[in-house]
Amino acid sequence: MEFLRLSRAVKRLGVHPVTLRLPADSGKIPATWVGRERRFSSLDVEAMKTTGGGADRVRLEALYVRVSGSSGQESSLAAQEEDLRATSDGEIVRVFKDRSSGLRENRPGLNRLLRLVTDGSVTVIRVTHEDRLARFGAGWLKQLFAVHGVTLEVLHPKKLGGRDELLEDFVSLVTTFAGRLDGMRSADTRKRLLAESGQCSDSGDGR
Numbered sequence: 001m002e003f004l005r006l007s008r009a010v011k012r013l014g015v016h017p018v019t020l021r022l023p024a025d026s027g028k029i030p031a032t033w034v035g036r037e038r039r040f041s042s043l044d045v046e047a048m049k050t051t052g053g054g055a056d057r058v059r060l061e062a063l064y065v066r067v068s069g070s071s072g073q074e075s076s077l078a079a080q081e082e083d084l085r086a087t088s089d090g091e092i093v094r095v096f097k098d099r100s101s102g103l104r105e106n107r108p109g110l111n112r113l114l115r116l117v118t119d120g121s122v123t124v125i126r127v128t129h130e131d132r133l134a135r136f137g138a139g140w141l142k143q144l145f146a147v148h149g150v151t152l153e154v155l156h157p158k159k160l161g162g163r164d165e166l167l168e169d170f171v172s173l174v175t176t177f178a179g180r181l182d183g184m185r186s187a188d189t190r191k192r193l194l195a196e197s198g199q200c201s202d203s204g205d206g207r
Contacts, residue, residue: 003032003039012045016149017120019058059090062122064113066098066132073099080128083155093122102135117150128155 010017023029024038029048031038065080067073081095094116098109110133116122125145127133133152134141142152 002042003034004042004045006038006040009040009045010149013048016058016123018060018123021120022058059124060122061088061090061092061124061126062113062116063088063092063095064098064109064125064127064133065095066100066102066107066109068101069099080132083128084126087155088126090124102131102133105137114144117145117148120148122150124151124153126153126155130154130158 004012006017006020010020013020020029020040024031024040029040030044031040033039063081063084065077065084067076077097077099081097084095085092096109096113098107100107113125117125125133130138138152145152
């Protein structure tokens with residue numbers, strides 16, 4: 001008999017670390033402390049594999065909602081969260097929100113979500129539509145989640161064919177960059193008007 005670290009025990013069982021950690025915390029699964037590390041008997045782990053008991057899949061959900069604009073879309077954020085809460089069948093650990101383009105990689109809510117995934121505090125990520133998570137590259141995020149034993153669930157999956165989906169992605173890309181270009185033009189216009197009114201200088205030297 002040997003005593004296994006949590007990482008080895010869950011690998012043998014094929015479960016998420018939280019699935020074993022929570023029952024151990026409540027005493028449903030025996031564990032031994034070696035210093036500051038919890039160890040599991042290999043005999044107990046093998047018994048769990050044989051009986052399929054003692055380590056039921058714990059469903060800890062993180063909900064992610066996003067809108068593209070920085071303001072004026074609060075109702076959309078609320079509607080996404082309401083849909084996800086209404087269809088939840090686990091424990092909702094936290095709701096993450098972003099007001100940013102789906103093409104933007106550095107999003108505060110998404111960054112916090114990824115930290116929760118990597119520290120083993122969640123087992124399921126739920127979104128209303130895949131593009132809420134990312135306009136492009138959602139597949140890479142799925143792979144990252146899978147490495148940490150976390151699954152992605154999309155409430156309303158796409159039902160498009162290959163050509164239709166490609167066209168939709170193209171339209172989304174053009175729309176996003178058109179919006180960015182319009183924003184840049186607006187910023188340039190504001191700067192020019194301020195310069196003309198004498199409130200700022202185009203030279204950038206503060207004079």
